[in-house]
Amino acid sequence: MAHTLTHDVLILGAGLAGLRAAVEICSRLDGRVDVGIVSKVQLMRAHSVCAEGGTAAVLREEEGDSIDLHAWDTVKGSDFLADQDVVRRFVAAIPEEIRLLDHWGIPWTRDEHGRIAQRPFGGHSYPRATLAADKTGFFEMQTLYDQLLRYRSFTRYDEFFVTDILVEEGRFAGLLGMHAPSGEDVLLRGRALLVATGGGGTLYGFTTYSETVTGDGMAMAYRAGLPLEDMEFLQFHPTGLVPSGILMTEACRGEGGYLKNAAGERFMQRYAPGKMELAPRDMVSRAEQTELLEGRGVTGPDGLPCLHLDLTHLGAERINSRLPLIREVCMKFIGLDPIEKPIPIRPVAHYSMGGIETDINGLTRVPGIWAAGEAAAVSLHGANRLGSNSTGECLVWGAITGAGIARALPGLPPPAQPSDGLLAARRGHIRELLERQGDENLYALRRELRAMMDRDAGVFRTRDALCNGLSVVGEIRERASRAPVPDKGSLYNSNLFHALELENLLDLAEVTLVGAIAREESRGAHARRDFATRDDERWLRHTLAWHTGGAPRLEYKPVTIDTWKPVERKY
DSSP, X not given: OOEEEEEEEEEEOOSHHHHHHHHHHHHHHTTSOOEEEEXXXXXXXXXXXXXXXXXXXXXXXXXXXXXXHHHHHHHHHTTTOSOHHXXXXXXXXXXXXXXXXXXTTOOOOBOTTSSBOEEOOTTOSSOOEEOSTTOHHHHHHHHHXXXXXXXXXXXXXXXXXXXXXXXXXXXXXXXXXXXXXTTEEEEEEEEEEEEOOOOOGGGSSSBSXXXXXXXXXXXXHHHTTOOEEOTTOEEEEEEEETTTOOBOOTHHHHTTOEEEOTTSOOXXXXXXXXXXXXXXXXXXXXXXXXXXXXXXXEEOGGGOEEEEEEOGGGOHHHHHHHOHHHHHHHHHHHOOOTTTSOEEEEEEEEEESOEEEOOTTSBOSSTTEEEOGGGEEOSSSTTSOOTTSHHHHHHHHHHHHXXXXXXXXXXXXXXXXXXXXXXXXXXXXXXXXXXXXXXXXXXXXXXXXXXXXXXXXXXXXXXXXXXXXXXXXXXHHHHHTTOOOSOOOSTTOHHXXXXXXXXXXXXHHHHHHHHHHHOOSOBTTBEETTBOSOOXXXXXXXXXXXXOSSSOEEEEEEOOOSSOOOOOOOO
């Protein structure tokens, strides 16, 4: 029998979106609400701490920036798949979030006049990436957690591995999971749930994501009956450190870094002469991949073909003051000082534009369940996210969903009690995993899945490669049924957690590939070699994927276009 814990509100995920929502709920209802914050890692280990370059916001209207300009940059950057009402809400709200963080004590970098500093970022028409050196996400997380500690209305559940989002009779019925340190099975009940578990970039082998970011929230919501939106759009960041994939923040190029090929040529002149290195990420990644495929790369660490990110001309003072983490990482991981030598880089899996479908307020189709941050598809980013808009999205929709939950809470029914049959079925699945016999290896299967996604669903795609990838997913899923969990214990059973994460990744891989096969066009981060142009007549629409127990069922819904009509993207 699972131990049962009950709260008014459950927040699944303790990154930027989850913490911002918790602060909002507690500030509005402190003493009148009981919030449970559930995370599979310790709170300040959420992947949000890895965000580096900045948070986009309009702070200099008197100098030429504007809310409309930020909105237009975002819509154009999305390759016109972003919902424009969502974009306008975002750009109007994020300046206040920056000021709030300033009021709460975040150590923003300051310019020579003492103002909050901003720098250029790809696809933006104005330097509006608000920065705290190159550790912006860490400082935003720390500031939010410090603010949360003012309140007494929350309980933390760290190192708690959630296996299921329970939905029964059309309403939220709880979270089922395991407390890793004690090995205890726990049922968490609540009147409202916010899913803020981040993206699914560890579908890929070469990735900027922490190994713990396995798309759990998206996969669990999908199996619980919620549709996933636009999952075929996975962003590749142009500058992943070779060979590890560690993010070399876009701030490197925002501060004036160059991208060069083997001949020392700034090759972006051929692809985006107006923006050069500060073109949107999808365009820069495709340019890099083209340079590599056409033989203009260099041989990097571990013999991997790569290109160069050159910061040497910036000088030691600028690198040490504006990019200290980048220098530290390069020196520690590959023994290279970017003050003296260029950094070996190549495109790397970085961000999920798709996620759990929500409305503009972050509410899903199941009453009592909201989603925010990278786990959600409120449709701010469309087919391609502009750098420095993601942390802003977490802050804005953390605040929006937190406020929405606080307002809705008095009208929500008491926490549901899931049926014995539902609980027995889910616990039975865990027992089945622990009792599996066979000669397959869970860790090898996960490596095979990620290698396939790197190969078949990368920067450039074709129907043949995507279909091959889908076949591989089916094969790995079948072989996983013969992959035993070596550890049969209950305390910190990372083998069992790995098996559950593999199931989540397989579900997300299938949805991603099925959506990518169906979308016969190139738009944003989805670049089909066999359908090389954007097709607004057929494909200016969002993909919805529904769980069926077999192959995902696809539906489509329109994009909200109320201001800017699609035009050719040129930079």
